[in-house]
Amino acid sequence: MVSLEDVKKAQQEIRGTIHRTPILTSSLLNERCGMEIFLKAEHLQKTGSFKIRGATNAVKQAVADGARSITAASSGNHGQAVAYIAGQLGVPAVIVVPEDANRAKVEAIKAYQAEVEYCGLTSADRIPRAKQLAEDNGGVYIPPYDHPAVIAGQGTIGLEILEQLEDVTVIVVPVGGGGLIGGILSAVKRSKPEVRVIGVEPETADDTFQSLRKGRITSISDTSTIADGLRTSQPGDLTFPILKDKLDELVLVSEEEIKEAFQFLLERTKQLVEPSGATGLAAVMAGKAGKANGKVAVVLSGGNVDLHQIPLFLKN
Structure with missing residues (x-):
């Protein structure tokens, strides 16, 4: 709790x-x-x-603990938030989004200088990919809610x-x-x-x-x-x-x-x-x-x- x-x-x-x-x-x-x-x-x-609140708290914690990069799996708002705060802290971020993600949200993620990768249509598709990217790059995966x-x-x-x-x-x-x-x-x-x-x-x-x-x-x-x-x-x-x-x-x-x-x-x-x-x-x-x-x-x-x-x- x-x-x-x-x-x-x-x-x-x-x-x-x-x-x-x-x-x-x-x-x-x-x-x-x-x-x-x-x-x-x-x-x-x-x-x-609202997603910037949780993302800021989690990403700041991860960076303080030594994270070299940040990944997230998101249909849009969480991805934008993670991309923004990672950029503010000078840490590269990759956001894995569904193939049918909201265009405006994806463009905003890119505007915050994060990399976007498309993967599948469900969270079951994109979460494992985001976790794998974090493992491959010495980074930390930031979940959208859990x-x-x-x-x-x-x-x-x-x-x-x-x-x-x-x-x-x-x-x-x-x-x-x-x-x-x-x-x-x-x-x-x-x-x-x-x-x-x-x-x-x-x-x-x-x-x-x-x-x-x-x-x-x-x-x-x-x-x-x-x-x-x-x-x-x-x-x-x-x-x-x-x-x-x-x-x-x-x-x-x-x-x-x-x-x-x-x-x-x-x-x-x-x-x-x-x-x-x-x-x-x-x-x-x-x-x-x-x-x-x-x-x-x-x-x-x-x-x-x-x-x-x-x-x-x-x-x-």
């Missing part, structure tokens, strides 16, 4: 690299949902997503929310591999255990939902969701026990509900948030998370969108 002290140490370690992201509000959204909603704007974070330093780094979002919203009652978080929500749970449940933490997965990428229902890590087949950052096949060995022990609730949202949240954010709040990042708000707007008159924080986890794909994310 990741401790509260681990998260607090991560907060100090990454302070000079990341943004302390703002909380955004919308009176129209509050009126529509019947509660006070506070949007934690991680789509405005450096590299466009790593103590990564989880602790992501947990700093939980600390910030509690600092920014002292009377928050619910925090709603998108769930992929579980690093983000695992970190937030590690921070929040040890600081203010009365705050409910609710996870949200796409209906078509429900590996954590299935795993919690069965009480054990359960793998699912290939997924197809517009929330590409949440297309994991199973939760992590480190993250799943945290969720099993501390998560209050996990809900599922449809593709149309994700599209509705994406479009609302774009049209009404003028915020470009990727579908994965809008998944938590999708649950709130659909009445699946939060309570009437409550104060609900929703993590908008990323904003890296290929502009050419926007028509695919709009409501029918």
Whole structure:
């Protein structure tokens, strides 16, 4: 388990690299949902997503321990984050991405001066390749979520929310591999255990939902969701026990509900948030998370969108 002290140490370690992201509000959204909603704007974070938090904590640790290079396997946001911080520390990085990776995310990885290698379509394809590259080059492989330093780094979002919203009652978080929500749970449940933490997965990428229902890590087949950052096949060995022990609730949202949240954010709040990042708000707007008159924080986890794909994310 990741401790509260681990998260607090991560907060100090990454302070000079990341943004302390703002909380955004919308009176129209509050009126529509019947509660006070506070949007934690991680789509405005450096590299466009929350991933820079965990990546910075883990890569700094690896470099301090003597790593000569860094590798990662990522569909995009984690790869961007690792590429950025490796470049800042002057360490070469190779990011292994799926063959159908988001074009905008791949271009961003390259812009951070990392090498990109395409490999397969699933994490089962690209993770072994990234690990092999690390072994061949005397480097260190940085997982996207199943790593103590990564989880602790992501947990700093939980600390910030509690600092920014002292009377928050619910925090709603998108769930992929579980690093983000695992970190937030590690921070929040040890600081203010009365705050409910609710996870949200796409209906078509429900590996954590299935795993919690069965009480054990359960793998699912290939997924197809517009929330590409949440297309994991199973939760992590480190993250799943945290969720099993501390998560209050996990809900599922449809593709149309994700599209509705994406479009609302774009049209009404003028915020470009990727579908994965809008998944938590999708649950709130659909009445699946939060309570009437409550104060609900929703993590908008990323904003890296290929502009050419926007028509695919709009409501029918």
